[in-house]
Amino acid sequence: MFQEVFDKLRTLQEILSAKYNLEKEIQEIPKALATKTEVVARLKKSYIEKNEDYEATKQRIKSLREKMLEAEQNREKLESQMDLIKTQREYEALDKEIRDAADKELQFRRDLQKEEKVLEEMLHALEREESLIKEQEEELRQEQEKIRSEIEKRQEQLKTLELQEKEIIPGLDPEMLFKFERIIRSKSGLGIVPLKRGVCSGCHMILPMQFVNEVRSGKSILFCPYCSRILFYEEEGEEPYLVEAVAEPIFDIDDIDMEEEEVEEEPEEEEELEEQELEEEVVEEEEELEEEEEELLEEDEEEIEETEEEDV
Known part of the structure; x- marks a missing residue:
């Protein structure tokens, strides 16, 4: 009985492991499109903003043309009044008005030419972005189709595994089965x-x-x-x-390893203690020698003093 249950669990482990892997893949596959989708979204947003600038430039050009036409008509009107001038003062005043109108007309014309050049560049940029968006959208569509096919393939495999699972679980303890399924899911299929x-x-x-x-x-x-x-x-x-x-x-195996390391470290500690004791002995011997030398020096000094006293 035990061997039969154990064999079932072993087979079930393979089925569940494959099943959970497929479920994870089905969830992860669409994420591969996230970058491509984000790129397309950014391109579209940029295109919309540039198109708004393009339309605004068109409106400025329209306004400049109207102002230039108005300035041109005003200049022509002033020029037509030249035949009616009778005095030098009137001539000078009208001539100034004509020059001002001509300057204004010229400035509008220059602004118009500048804006028309900008508009042309913006149009080319929009055309390039539109072409790039179409290209990226086509790639995205192909990727989506490929992913859809991959997901359908895995879903078919998943159905097969679920059928195998249903065939093998009868006779297994529900509580043990529930625990076993959780283990497989949380322990990487093992x-x-x-x-x-x-x-x-x-x-x-x-x-x-x-x-x-x-x-x-x-x-x-x-x-x-x-x-x-x-x-x-x-x-x-x-x-x-x-x-x-x-x-x-x-x-824990780690505890055993630590004990072995401590055992290996004990001889090193003993050697360090022995070296320390030797150093202390050497220091003591040196101190004793210094004391003996000081005593000898004192004795020599006393003998010299006694000799000098006798001579006196």
């Missing part, structure tokens, strides 16, 4: 792992020997107390201590 030398190969934690032997007995479905994956015993590399049905405290 819900069943071997127990090697007392270590869960999913989370790499050392498990109690009693628990290891329960897994080894194969009488029931057991979950790792750390990563919740289903465990099965792997005979290869079996250690003798695993046979003993005695509960041992749980250790």
Whole structure:
């Protein structure tokens, strides 16, 4: 019975793993279009803004033409009054008005030519952007079609997997099935792992020997107390201590590594202590020698003083 359930779970693991991967791909595939869609949107926004500037320039040109025509008509009207002039003062005043009207007409003409040149450049820019937008939209349409085809293909594969899932789940405990599905989804499709030398190969934690032997007995479905994956015993590399049905405290592999490092560091600490003791002994010997030298010097000085007194 246990082996039948375990075999079902192994098969179900493959089905669920493939199913969840397909579901993720179906969600992720459209995101590939995000950049292309954003590019097209920016181009369209830029085109709209430039087109507004283009229309505004057209309105300015229209206004300049009207003003230039009005200035031209005013100049011609003033020029026609020249035949009616009788005095020099009237001539000079009219001549000034004609020159002012001509200058104004000329300025309007220059502004008009400048705006018409700008309008032509803007038109070329709009045509280029319009062509680029059409090109990008066509690429986007092709990508959308390709993605739609890919999604439909994966949806067909998903339906097949769901049918296989429905065929295999009858007879499995609902609570265990619910837990197993969550494990597959959260553990990158890996819900069943071997127990090697007392270590869960999913989370790499050392498990109690009693628990290891329960897994080894194969009488029931057991979950790792750390990563919740289903465990099965792997005979290869079996250690003798695993046979003993005695509960041992749980250790982390990292803790064991730390203990080994501490053991390796102990000899180094002992050597450092020995070197420190030797240095202290040397210092003490040097101090004793200095004291002896000072005593000898004092004795020599006393002898010299006594000799000098005797001579006196």
